[in-house]
Structure formats: structure tokens, C-alpha cells
Amino acid sequence: MGCGPSHPNTVNRKANVKVPSKGSENVVFNNNNWVCKDTSITVKSAILIQNWFRRYKARLEARKRCTWSIFQQIEFAGEQDQLKIKTEYVVKLIRHFVMSRVNFSQIQFICYTVPTLYNFFNGMIDQVKISNANITKGRRSSSIANVLAPISNSYLEEEAQLVQATDPDSVIINKAYQGPHINMPITLDQVKELIEAFSQDKEISTEKLMTFYSYSIRYGFLKEVISKYKRNASKVVKMFEDVFSWLPLATIIDNKIFVTHGGISDQTDVHYLNVIDRHKYISVLRPSLLDEEDGEEKIDLTEWRQVLDVLWSDPKNANGCKPNEYRGGGSYFGPDVTRNFLSKHNFNLIIRSHECKIEGWEYMHYDKVLTVFSASNYYSPGSNKGAYLKLNDKHEIECLQFMSDTNYGNKNLSMREKMGIIEESALREIQSKFHSHRMALEAEFKAIDTEETGCITIDQWIRCLVNVLELELPWRRIKHQIVNITADGMVQYHSCFDKFSLQSALKSKGPTVTETLYKHKNSLETIFRIIDKDNSGLISMEEFQDSCLLLDDHVKSFMSKEDIHNLAKSIDFNNDGHIDFNEFLEAFRLVSKEQENDNYSLNGVSDNQV
Amino acid sequence: MATSAAALLSQAERDRATENENLRAEIQKRVYDAFSIFDHEGNKTVDVREIGTIIRSLNCCPSEGELNDMITEMEEEEPTGYIKYEKFEPVMMKVILERKYKPQSEDILMKALEVLDQEHKEHLTIDEITKFMTEYGEAFTQDELEEMKSAAVDQEKGVIYYKDYVSLLVVDE
Numbered sequence: 001m002g003c004g005p006s007h008p009n010t011v012n013r014k015a016n017v018k019v020p021s022k023g024s025e026n027v028v029f030n031n032n033n034w035v036c037k038d039t040s041i042t043v044k045s046a047i048l049i050q051n052w053f054r055r056y057k058a059r060l061e062a063r064k065r066c067t068w069s070i071f072q073q074i075e076f077a078g079e080q081d082q083l084k085i086k087t088e089y090v091v092k093l094i095r096h097f098v099m100s101r102v103n104f105s106q107i108q109f110i111c112y113t114v115p116t117l118y119n120f121f122n123g124m125i126d127q128v129k130i131s132n133a134n135i136t137k138g139r140r141s142s143s144i145a146n147v148l149a150p151i152s153n154s155y156l157e158e159e160a161q162l163v164q165a166t167d168p169d170s171v172i173i174n175k176a177y178q179g180p181h182i183n184m185p186i187t188l189d190q191v192k193e194l195i196e197a198f199s200q201d202k203e204i205s206t207e208k209l210m211t212f213y214s215y216s217i218r219y220g221f222l223k224e225v226i227s228k229y230k231r232n233a234s235k236v237v238k239m240f241e242d243v244f245s246w247l248p249l250a251t252i253i254d255n256k257i258f259v260t261h262g263g264i265s266d267q268t269d270v271h272y273l274n275v276i277d278r279h280k281y282i283s284v285l286r287p288s289l290l291d292e293e294d295g296e297e298k299i300d301l302t303e304w305r306q307v308l309d310v311l312w313s314d315p316k317n318a319n320g321c322k323p324n325e326y327r328g329g330g331s332y333f334g335p336d337v338t339r340n341f342l343s344k345h346n347f348n349l350i351i352r353s354h355e356c357k358i359e360g361w362e363y364m365h366y367d368k369v370l371t372v373f374s375a376s377n378y379y380s381p382g383s384n385k386g387a388y389l390k391l392n393d394k395h396e397i398e399c400l401q402f403m404s405d406t407n408y409g410n411k412n413l414s415m416r417e418k419m420g421i422i423e424e425s426a427l428r429e430i431q432s433k434f435h436s437h438r439m440a441l442e443a444e445f446k447a448i449d450t451e452e453t454g455c456i457t458i459d460q461w462i463r464c465l466v467n468v469l470e471l472e473l474p475w476r477r478i479k480h481q482i483v484n485i486t487a488d489g490m491v492q493y494h495s496c497f498d499k500f501s502l503q504s505a506l507k508s509k510g511p512t513v514t515e516t517l518y519k520h521k522n523s524l525e526t527i528f529r530i531i532d533k534d535n536s537g538l539i540s541m542e543e544f545q546d547s548c549l550l551l552d553d554h555v556k557s558f559m560s561k562e563d564i565h566n567l568a569k570s571i572d573f574n575n576d577g578h579i580d581f582n583e584f585l586e587a588f589r590l591v592s593k594e595q596e597n598d599n600y601s602l603n604g605v606s607d608n609q610v
Numbered sequence: 611m612a613t614s615a616a617a618l619l620s621q622a623e624r625d626r627a628t629e630n631e632n633l634r635a636e637i638q639k640r641v642y643d644a645f646s647i648f649d650h651e652g653n654k655t656v657d658v659r660e661i662g663t664i665i666r667s668l669n670c671c672p673s674e675g676e677l678n679d680m681i682t683e684m685e686e687e688e689p690t691g692y693i694k695y696e697k698f699e700p701v702m703m704k705v706i707l708e709r710k711y712k713p714q715s716e717d718i719l720m721k722a723l724e725v726l727d728q729e730h731k732e733h734l735t736i737d738e739i740t741k742f743m744t745e746y747g748e749a750f751t752q753d754e755l756e757e758m759k760s761a762a763v764d765q766e767k768g769v770i771y772y773k774d775y776v777s778l779l780v781v782d783e
Contacts, residue, residue, distance in 0.1 A: 042725060042726065042742070042746060044747075045726055045742075045747075046722075046742050047746075047747035047748055048714055048718065048719065049719065049722050049723060049726075049742075049743070050748050051672070051748075052779060053779070054662070055670070057663075057666075057754070058663040058665075061667065062644060062664070062667035065648060317692075474646070474647060476639060
């Protein structure tokens, strides 16, 4: 298609206005003289309807993209939030709980499971006095790479190269380094040493931090394993690792189709990948290869880069190949890189995954790169379809879509109805942000609205949202769905909290306590899981109070000691001195105002129990 | 007296000018937002294939031919497959301020559908809509046709009650 310039991206330049030939008309409408008399009015009508429909479709598409950007931005913000937990807090946490109450084998397991550990190491990175270590938030593994400063071992040079390979700001290693040396598996003494050094603001250099990192980013998966396998969870995790380490990095179908997880870079060489000993790579983030027999370790940087690139790269529309800074590994590759790769290896197509797509699949690079993503409802129920591919012997591809929940996957729903469902969950995500930052938002609104009219301009309102929530969403587009706007274009800012209300089983504690707990739900959960040695979901009253007090040290104006004390008392529902924290965390939820009336008391907790 | 009348007049003119300026600023924000949603790399460019959707999402109803004229105006001398915002904005602003390609009213849309319903049976069959939409005018692609059918065809009767369909098309105005 297209008779425009050679660039295949160019749209069809010729507007084909079809007027059927007399012959075809006579066949179809031979009984209808009216249309034969005036083809032009039929054509005009058709054009008008087509224009209308195309505009309708475009408006829906714009709404869909808008919703998508909300999901993505909130996901990204969530990742950044994790990076913000402060160093001192983590030190205190480890000191307080890990050192005193948990034995070492548990520490190791906690290291695997708790994202705070990632923050812990990230915090250390902040403290590490490596010159020129330029740490940017959001660039996760490149900042990890910064601390991969090796000490007193034989492969110093190679590791230095490694650091340079993963971070554009090369790191100068201080050879006079005196701090603790960390090796895997980490020992209790090393942890102690580390924490000491850390709290005394000493220099710290660590090796193989990537191991921890790789565990912590798989938090969701591990959480599921823990909840299902309880005490055997660590064994099961090890087995998963082992199995995964034998999965192929890439597959070639009939010498024509290259299948891998991420994609390629301009360096990707299939022959090279083919000879890699796959089992050496337990995780893509663990580049070092341990050869225990002669006690020598070796890192093959070229090899590692090859592995990273096929697993972590993403296609982009712009030509060229550049490092993927957001993911901290892999590359962005352009259509030219794809073209060169395919012709070099005589392939026809790259099939990859690694990015969520609205329809479950998407072609890029002039149909030479096919992304397929099989987790439907990834961001929320209805957010995206999952897809799988069927390939026949002629290499014709059929993309089959599905949704795991039949309510949303029902084909009978029109595009508009589906849109409604997805939009609703995106708006819910926003509402959750509003309610967890309600006090800060209200303060910000009121600071502008000095005359207490309850109204501010749209621009002011958006500025407040961006300041407090740090989310650059298409606010202007979605404003009508989240806030009341007066006829003269002013925002009635109180109304953005009206659609939902934050409820908890602890009603008598008042909105402030509820909001604070809701906002810090994830941090509290992290602490609870550390304390909960046997994954029973139960912690003692003291432990509960200690956790909240810790958070109080860390978070400005979290809760007063008295509040915490009262809260703890009130949630020991059966007075046995233990708290089921899963239930406790579930007790905070956002409820739409309509539902609220039907379901006043939550979790069967009536007011007199509170 | 005459001077104060003149002063009043010029005040009114100034007000109108401010109002125009405000309107312009408001439209500009809308144009920018619509473009940004499709600017995936955040570098103030969009894929030329998405320009049609952006223009139409701004409530314009150009025909394919008119759309191509607009794109030609926005494109670089050597088409790159991308459209830059700086080129997009002036063309789009002009179209909106001049109220070009304004969608026809709902009544006209209804009349157009009535024209296709040559037997005045108050509905269109799937064969009819397929024929008119793919063989007349600026023909639908197969995808467009399927999408229209998925929303328009009555599940039970297998025909299009176009009065209902029109109300669906205009619902998000």
C-alpha cells in the first residue's frame, strides 16, 4: 500500500473516493431506480458516515492512550517510591529486628524476599564514597554497578571494565579501600560489619550485590511462592532458579524466525549466543562465573553483554542503538538495527516480549519485530489483552488474544464499553493516589485559594497535583472525570475526593490515622514480613507497635506514640496479644461512594469492637 | 462625553482581544495535550501514521483527502515518517480557529444513513453496510468495518438499527 515516498511509514497519499461502476450498481440495485439516478448522494452519505466513524474511533483511541499513560506512569512512580526509603530507616530496621530477633538463615531468606533489602543496598550506594559515582533515581542497576568496586582480588581490571560497560559515568575505584568485604553467601558477621561501617559513615564496597538485587526485583513472584509454600519457600525458589537457568536464551524457528525475551542490539551475534554455557547464568544480573575447582572466577564481559541484550532490549522507532537507561541494561534498538541483524543472519522476523501491549501483541519496525505479551489484565482488570501466536509451516502468524477474566474478554462488549471498564480502573488508581495524599493536596489547594472560595483555576489545580503526587498525567484531558468544574471553568477542588472514600475497620481512629496507614501500607507490610519469622501472618502486639514506631522515626509526622499505642490496642480484636497483619492491611480500602451505602461495616468488624 | 464613549469602546475591544487570546491559549493547550498522548518517546514528535487519529481526536472531521493535505503541510521536505510538534501546531490551530472540518450535526448523520436505507425499512443489513462502507466514498479497511459492525449490529436481529447507532456515536460529545 501507499504510493507516497519510499518510506514505508508514510500513509497512503491518495484519497480514493470510490464510485462504483454502473455495472456493479445494476447488479445490486437493479430493482431500485432511485439510487441509480443519484450515485453522488449515496457517495456523499457514505463519506459523511465514514468521516463520523473515523472521528469517533480516533476519540476513543485517544482516550485509550490516555488511560494507558496513567497506568504506566503510576507503575513507574511506584518503582521510584521504593527508591526513596531512607538509609537511616533501613539501618534502624535491620538493627532492631534482624540483628536481635531473627537468626541468620532467616536473614538470608529475608534478603531474598524483601524489597527493602534492595533499598538497603541502594541506601548504601548513597553512602559509598566512590568518586564520580553519579546516581540517578530510576536508573536502577547502573547505580548498582557503581558499587561493584572490587577489592584486593585478581580480576580488578575486568570488573572495572564491567562497571564501565554498564555505566556511562565510569567509576574510579579507591585502591586504599579499608571497608568491609562482602561475599556471597553473606555471613552474619559480614552483615554486622556492614551495618557498623554503614552507620559510622565508613566507606563500603560490596561485591555481587546484584545477587540481592535480582532477588528483590522478583518480589511479586517470591511473595506468591512464600504464600503458597510457606516454610518450604526457599527450597522452592532455589529449584525455580535451577530450572530457569536451563531455559534457552533464544530460539530460532526454521532458520528464519528469531525468538527471544527482549530483543537485540547492534552487537547481538547468534553464533556467539549459541556457544554460551547457559547454565552459568542463574540471573542476568549475576555476571560473575564461579569456577570453584581451581578457585578462580572470571567474568566475560562480551558474553554478559550478549546475554543482557537479548533479554532486556526494547525496540524503538528511531534508528540506531543506545543503552536502555531506564531498565539499566540492554539496549533500545531501531529499525536499522533490526534490518541489519535480520539480513546478517538471513532471518525474516524477530518475536519478543518484555513490554506490555494493549492488544497483547504489536508489530514494529515495518512488521519485522513482533511483540507478544501473554499476561492479560496486567495493570488492572481490562487494561490489556494477553496474546499468543500460532505459526503454521508457511510461517504465517496468527495472533490470538485472550483475557483471563471472561467478564472483560467478552467479545460482545463494544470498544466503547471496554474502554469504560479500563478507564474506571485507571481512575481508581488516581483516586487511590488522591486519598493517600489527601492532606497534602488539601493544604496545597488551600494555600492557593486564599479567599476560601473552594475553587481554583484548572492550571493551578494541575500544578498542585503535579507538585504533590509527582505524576505528569494528562490531567487536563481527564479533569472532567475526576473533579467538578464550574461553568466558568473553575475547579471545585474538594470534589476530587468525593467519588471514593477511604475506609478502614478502625473507624474511630479518624481520617488522619487512616490516611497515614493507607499511605504507608507497603512500608508497614515490609516490616511485618521481616518480623514474621514463620510466615504465619501473625505478629505480637509489641512487634506491631515497634514497627509503627520505626516508621514514625522515618516518616515525618507519621503518628504520635499515643496514637500508635491506641491503635495497637484497638486492633487486637480477640485480645490474644497477636495481630493478623494481613487482615490489618486488608482493612484499609478505597470504597466508591455508591458501594459505601450498601456496605457500611467492613470485614465484619462492628464499631463496638473498635 | 465623546471621549469617554471612545474609551469604553476601546475597553470593549481590549476585552475582546483578551478573550480571543484566552481562547487561543485554551485551544493551544488542547492541541498540545492531544499530541503529547501520542508522543511516546517524549521528543515532541509522533509517528505520521498517528496524525490522523490526533487530528480527529481534536473533534475534526476531515476526509482522508483533506487529512492528507494537512499532513503534507506538516511534513518535512524530506518526509521522515515523523511529524514534529512545531510543524503540527500552526496547521492544527488554523484548522480549529477557522472551524474547518467541523463535524456535521447529528441530524445530517441520520439523514446520510437514511439515504443508504433505500427501502426505508429503518435498518440496514450487514450486507448493505459492508457494501456502502467498503465500495463507496473513502472505503473502510477491513478493520474499520469490523469495528463498526461490532458496535452497530444488533446482536439478536443481525441488522443495524441506525437510529440507535447514531445515539451511540454521539454519546461522548
